[in-house]
Amino acid sequence: MSAIKHTIVALVEDRPGVLNRVASLFRRRGFNIESLAVGHSEIPGFSRMIIVVDGATTAVEQVRKQLDKLIEVIKVTDISEDNIVARELALIKVESSPSTRSEIMQITDIFRASILDVAPDSIVIEVTGDDDKVSSLVELLRGFGIIELARTGRIAMVRGTIGPLRKQGQGQSKRRSGR
Amino acid sequence: MRMNGAQMLCQSLVNEGVEVVFGYPGGAILPLYDVLPQYPQLRHILVRHEQGAAHAADGYARATGKAGICFATSGPGACNLVTGIASAHLDSSPVIAITAQVARHFIGKDAFQEIDITGITVPITKHNYLLTRAEDIANVLKEAFHIATTGRPGPVLIDIPRDVFTDEAAFAYPARVNLAGYCPTVQGHPLQIKKAARLINEAKRPAIIAGRGVIVSEAYEELKELAEKAQVPVITTLLGISCFPENHVLSFNMLGMHGMAYANLAVDAADLIIAIGMRFDDRATARVSGFAPHAQIIHIDIDPAEIGKNLKVSVPIVGDVKNVLRSLNKQIESRTHIDWIQQIEQWRHEHPSTAIRETEELLPQYVIRKIHEVTAGRAIIVTGVGQNQMWSAQHYWYDKPNSLISSGGLGTMGFELPAAIGAKVGLPDDCVWCIAGDGGFQMTVQELATAIQDDIAVKIAILNNGYLGMVRQWQELFYDRRYVATPLSGPDFIKLAEAYGLPALRVRSKAEVIPAIQKAMDHQGPFLIDFVVEPEENVYPMVVPGAAITEIIEAPGEKVEFGSKPRNISNL
Known part of the structure; x- marks a missing residue:
């Protein structure tokens, strides 16, 4: 098992129960998920799941193969070795007072984050970036008192025109695993 | 042609060539049972408990290689199938379970005899469906048979709400399935097969471990050809038993926890293991670390997820056993391993495990x-x-x-x-x-x-x-x-x-x-x-749990009435 965090992309049919199948698989095989993000893909009727798995605790190749066995999973790719862009979004509600507000706003600026809401005693900040950037901001803000934190988990894709997942009909779908 | 959902289901089963159904009626499934007499081709066998229906369908499937069908009503009926479905799942048996569900407007309301059987059976089916429209029945049945019986076979459950059985719709049974996410690899990779052939041709102490995959693939002749041509002893897993005739001079029976001592010793001494349609289950390998320590391992299996799951292998070949062996056999050269086989034969005399x-x-x-x-x-x-x-x-x-x-x-x-x-x-x-x-x-x-x-x-x-x-x-x-x-x-x-x-x-x-x-x-x-x-x-023999496959407890030495079957290896 490798020490790196693996980013696994799965194109799945957009049907009731798919998330349950994926979650059930991870639970029963003891795979540890760092994060799982899911939303519509560019193809109507299909969703894309981005799953981050810790290679130190989980056999990533098994994750890929077991996911691939699910009928409603069209294609699974581990893009960790590829040149990828990866982003995460977080909403952070921080305690603020007139004396701390400007300092929080300065930190927000440095991180190119934005302020979504200002209340008399709190601020809601939105930040986008890779996991490290989001975590750094969270750590900096912790000193002011974080009231609520929501993170989306990583979404990612390979740079350049050739995506890891070709559209239906264009590719070999699951045959890639046929070794 | 318009039919109600129950008729569509029966007609789909008829179209798939189903002749027998094991089942047990109940409230929610009544509309289905009501139309059964219209389909005399479908013989219904009433079991006395739904678990029996699932096991009977499983036994039928394993004996015939065709899908075995069972019916159960909603709630407790469906729940009672669970052990049978799980048994079929673990042993890759194509069982198709049809369960009735409460009517659509009751779903999620904890209605009488409502249970989330698709949720319950996610981990123990190859796939399952909750049908919500009568017009989907034909397509789903077609898919279900395809999924259950192809690739690595396995159970499929279809849950159908009571009112879907009574809804009417046009019926047309599809000629083929279109499943983007399901395309089992059946042909082995040529390069891997070439590598495997080279290892087999070079091996001094090769051993085949054959599993149920050989039976599912009906690769009896191909296995025999490989064993005879390359002169490789054949050892089987429990579920691999009867994939190779046990009266054959190259058969050395079952390995594992209660396997034959000589089979276990052969695996331990081998310099090449050719694992065919088996999954290195812990009852077969005993302690997996140190399993076959001197051997390179060729692993042939149709399920890519079995490769490397329990054991690292040298040459993985994903594909249908019959196809892979056909390609492999073309590249195998005739070999003799008389000394090696005599060695195992010697162990067989020293350790008469079937005495x-x-x-x-x-x-x-x-x-x-x-x-x-x-x-x-x-x-x-x-x-x-x-x-x-x-x-x-x-x-x-x-x-x-x-x-x-x-x-x-x-x-x-x-x-x-x-x-x-x-x-x-x-x-x-x-x-x-x-x-x-x-x-x-x-x-x-x-x-x-x-x-x-x-x-x-x-x-x-x-x-x-x-x-x-x-x-x-x-x-x-x-x-x-x-x-x-x-x-x-x-x-x-x-x-x-x-x-x-x-x-x-x-x-x-x-x-x-x-x-x-x-x-x-x-x-x-x-x-x-x-x-x-x-x-x-x-x-006996017995390998204590956690012990290596060679740490064998044998029957206390007493006077033997029946020895092992004698064989003649002089004609090898």
Whole structure:
């Protein structure tokens, strides 16, 4: 098992129960998920799941193969070795007072984050970036008192025109695993 | 053509060539049962408990290679299928379970007899469906049969709300399926096959470990060709038994926890393991670290996820066993490994694992050996789980392809009788013997009524030792003989059989064994024999859990009545 965090992309049919199948698989095989993000893909009727798995605790190749066995999973790719862009979004509600507000706003600026809401005693900040950037901001803000934190988990894709997942009909779908 | 959902379901089954359904009616599934008489092609066999329906469908599927079908109503009916579906799942058996669900507007309301059976069966099915529209029935059925029977087979469950059965829609059965996410790899990768051929051609001490994949793929001839051409000894897993004739000079029987000592030693000494359609289950490998320490491993399996799951292998080949072996055999050169085979033969003489000790007592092993004798090795053997299963695996010699049916993966006691019923329905011309323990038999004994009502002529041998024998054996060996909850009283099986309406005999002595078996065979219908056997007999050889495959406890050395079968290896 490798020490790196693996980013696994799965194109799945957009049907009731798919998330349950994926979650059930991870639970029963003891795979540890760092994060799982899911939303519509560019193809109507299909969703894309981005799953981050810790290679130190989980056999990533098994994750890929077991996911691939699910009928409603069209294609699974581990893009960790590829040149990828990866982003995460977080909403952070921080305690603020007139004396701390400007300092929080300065930190927000440095991180190119934005302020979504200002209340008399709190601020809601939105930040986008890779996991490290989001975590750094969270750590900096912790000193002011974080009231609520929501993170989306990583979404990612390979740079350049050739995506890891070709559209239906264009590719070999699951045959890639046929070794 | 317009039909209601129930008719569409039946018509789909007819289109798929289904001839028999094992089931149990109930409230939600009534609309389906109501139309069944319109489809006389579908023989319905009423079981006495839904678990029996799932096991019977499984037994039918394993015996015939076709999908086995079971019906159950919503809620408890569906829940009762679970053990049977899980058994089929672990052993890759194509069972299709049709369950009724409460009407759509009741779903999620905790209605009477509502249960989320698709949620429950996610981890134990290859795929499952909750149908919500009658117009989807034909497509889903087509998909279900395709998924269940192709690739690595497995159970599929289809849950259908009661009101979907009564909805009407146009029916057209699709000619083909279109599943973007399901495309099993059936041809092996040419480069990997080439690598495998090179390893086989270079090997000095090769050994084949063949599993149920050979049977599923019906690759009997291909396996034989490989073994004979490259002169490789063939060892099987429990579920691989009967994929290669055990009277063949290259057969060295089963490996594993209760495998033959010589098979285990051969695997340990081999310099090349050719693993075919098997998954390195812990009961087969014993302690996996240090398994086959001198060997490179070629692993052929249709399921890519099995490659590297339990064991790192040198050459993985994903594909259908029959296809892969056909390609592989073309690249194999004729070889002889006389010294290696003589070495294993030597181990076979030093460790006669199938020997039976001499005694006046009635030993369960003796019973199995005599069933083999009387049936001339031509029977289909369906076992329970535990000692009876291991003795059946060790002491019946399987020369006929696909003649052992047993719950290997899940290890389901109670599988034996309903699975034997299913097998007999699938293979009416074969002699089907159900080998049961007195424990497992009592778990699904109610299916005797099924065998009687539908005149299913299974022959039942109960190895009655008054204990949950395998558990007792573990208590004897690992818990200082503290027999907690393993002494087991049973009914008078003869009276019980009579109450159900089938003839039965009790056998207490060796002299009665053959006449009783003969009588059972001569009888037209189902027949039961209660063999009252030595109560504290143990299954040997045995590899203690956690030990290496070579750390074998063998039967205490006593005078042997039956040795291992002699063979002649001079004609190799």
